[in-house]
Amino acid sequence: MKELVEYIARSIATNPDDVKVTEEVEDDGHIIIRLEVHADDKGKVIGRQGRVAQAMRVLLRVAAIKDDSRVTLEIV
Numbered sequence: 001m002k003e004l005v006e007y008i009a010r011s012i013a014t015n016p017d018d019v020k021v022t023e024e025v026e027d028d029g030h031i032i033i034r035l036e037v038h039a040d041d042k043g044k045v046i047g048r049q050g051r052v053a054q055a056m057r058v059l060l061r062v063a064a065i066k067d068d069s070r071v072t073l074e075i076v
Contacts, residue, residue: 001063001071005033008056013041031071033060045075 010016018038064071
């Protein structure tokens with residue numbers, strides 16, 4: 001799932017080298033994926049009214065259902 005977010009963010013970002021994705025698994029199995037991008041690319045990754053970020057969250061939710069887990073995407 002981390003690779004999916006990284007691929008999407010690098011495709012959108014003007015500065016793809018500044019994209020960093022970290023994955024943290026909590027005790028209850030909940031996965032938190034943190035996406036860090038260059039300040040200039042934050043608007044592109046979030047999208048108008050958050051549509052791009054919401055689309056990434058939907059894709060992550062679908063992937064998480066296949067793995068029988070829960071996932072949260074945080075854009076920093």
